[in-house]
Amino acid sequence: MITIQVYEDNAALRHGLEQLLSFSGDFAVTGSFDNCLQAEAEVKQSPPDVILMDIDMPGMTGIEAVKKIRAINTKVQILMLTVFDDNTHILEAICAGASGYMLKKNVSEKLIPAINELLAEGASLSPSVAKMIIASMQQPTTKQQYDFTNREQEILALLCKGNSYKMIAAELGIAFETVRSYIKKIYEKLQVHSATEAVSKAINEKLI
Amino acid sequence: MITIQVYEDNAALRHGLEQLLSFSGDFAVTGSFDNCLQAEAEVKQSPPDVILMDIDMPGMTGIEAVKKIRAINTKVQILMLTVFDDNTHILEAICAGASGYMLKKNVSEKLIPAINELLAEGASLSPSVAKMIIASMQQPTTKQQYDFTNREQEILALLCKGNSYKMIAAELGIAFETVRSYIKKIYEKLQVHSATEAVSKAINEKLI
DNA sequence: TTTGTCATTACCCGACCTGGTAAGTGTTTC
DNA sequence: GAAACACTTACCAGGTCGGGTAATGACAAA
Known part of the structure; x- marks a missing residue:
């Protein structure tokens, strides 16, 4: 049984996620929260296998929460949930320690496969995010810019x-x-x- | 018609690649070389849409060639070909400016789809490489190490x-x-x- | 209450760095 | 062959930095 914690301020979506996960039979939601202010403590107390984390939440953003969680737990797989295909935020989230991301509109069909991919491969990335990450790694060739000898x-x-x-x-x-x-x-x-x-x-x- | 240059020191594989690409009808191999010593000049002279580049070649490695090519051309999509699932080399290649990689054993089935993905999305990554890249971006949390006020x-x-x-x-x-x-x-x-x-x-x- | 830590300020001296100016060699290029 | 450039060395004057030492007030923990 795979244990999962959910952080999502939208109550309707949060309950939807819980139901979706329960239905499948393989997952147990061990915690469900409308903010991530206590996330660090909650993960410390009962570390889950997977965390679903909304990026945009009041009080503390999901990205900050990911940083805090990663500081005390390097094992848990964190999947970010976002409303928009927001490139910069996704990149930030991944640098902070998230292992994958998912658009909320795709949750119903793709959540379960994404979690399984996360657990099997350790990552879950769409080609568009992959491209963004590659671009961020490829330092523009500025070496010649200053023309040093x-x-x-x-x-x-x-x-x-x-x-x-x-x-x-x-x-x-x-x-x-x-x-x-x-x-x-x-x-x-x-x-x-x-x-x-x-x-x-x-x-x-x-x-x- | 998509133009392609091939750099591969193994003659048999190189000819195989040429044939595979020609068969599909969408691709034109505009250059085919058993080393990448002149790659810079060749790309400058007649820039192709896509380059297939072996990583291990005598004289100059494919990775060095990618760096040189990227310095003069930022548009061309470069797909690396490797014998082994060699993590560090793949990461180096991507940092140097490659947009994707492919294991040689998978060429026959996956080359054409990978090239199409490269042209459509700008990237072609397997989950295992994605995981590696993510891991390399996630700096271990050493912030507390020195205990600054x-x-x-x-x-x-x-x-x-x-x-x-x-x-x-x-x-x-x-x-x-x-x-x-x-x-x-x-x-x-x-x-x-x-x-x-x-x-x-x-x-x-x-x-x- | 005492001990500890953080944030703050100050002085001295020797070492180090910065900017300006000048000039010698060798190699490459026109 | 002259011009351009890279590499090399040198001196001066003033400013900055590094290490040592010392002290004050605030606030928290023991």
């Missing part, structure tokens, strides 16, 4: 690892002043004025 | 944006020396000795 690239990488000018000079076997010279050029190209700014920009824009 | 967290975040001590003090409306005091504690907790080290560690470990 090999040496500059190399020195920026070392700087980003937390090396001081001295250490970089020692590492590359060149003079301290040479390192400074490169770093000046790097700052100019990045349009920054300190090492922290440069490191921040370099890492966030995946220049290293 | 609210203020420390706040100051670290500002530091990571490239702010100087002065700027942080102004931003938070506290004294310069107070900022220094916090940063000393942050360095102690992170076990670092400079701003660049701290920023590097904070961003890479997703502490911000």
Whole structure:
């Protein structure tokens, strides 16, 4: 018997979900809530196999709840329920620790198969979400944007690892002043004025 | 008519792919190569709609080729072909810019549907790959590891944006020396000795 | 009530970083 | 061959940072 917790503020839909799950015979709804404020405690007390979580709920969003739940439980499979095909929210939810998502309009036909897929494969994604995720992973090729020379690239990488000018000079076997010279050029190209700014920009824009 | 380039070092498989694509009637193989050393130039010269790319090839791996191709062409859909269900390589390929992958043993039945899915949806992923990708996005919750206070967290975040001590003090409306005091504690907790080290560690470990 | 933690401020000194300016070598390109 | 570029080194002046030390008030837990 697969245990399931439901978090959904719309009472009608929540009861619909409970009935749908009960009908199938394989699932037992062990908890059903109209908000996720206590979700962390509830999961801790009696961890279910699967959680159905609405994204848009008053008080705390489902995404925040997923983060809190994931912090204390890495096993439970979380399936997000959304009204709209809202790309950014879905991506956020997945980063937070959700394993799948489902549009509410598809619940009646696709919920049971999605849960089974979740349990069997560990994921449940539609092609459109897959595409979005792929796009988010494929860093746009901005490497050439600042047009660093090999040496500059190399020195920026070392700087980003937390090396001081001295250490970089020692590492590359060149003079301290040479390192400074490169770093000046790097700052100019990045349009920054300190090492922290440069490191921040370099890492966030995946220049290293 | 959909144009396709094939990169595959195994001659038998390469010819098989050509025939399979020709048979269907919808596809035209505009190029077929046993290595990807010239891939960049070939794509530049006559960009196809779809590229089939073997991952393991002599000289240059398919993954490197994907990076080079993506740098000059963001439109072409690239489908990777692999012998093994090799998780890490597939993930690398997707990060490099591939839009889908396929096991060679499944080519005969699934190649045509996969290409169509690629063109229609922009992605072609199996659940097992989807799971892997999701797992790679879900950063393990290490936020509590260093046990920062609210203020420390706040100051670290500002530091990571490239702010100087002065700027942080102004931003938070506290004294310069107070900022220094916090940063000393942050360095102690992170076990670092400079701003660049701290920023590097904070961003890479997703502490911000 | 005492101990602990958090948030706050301050000073000193030595080390480090930033910006400006200048100039030497070698390689590639026109 | 000249021009452009990458790589290399150097000095100065002023600003910033890092570590040590010390202190105050607030608030919570023991």
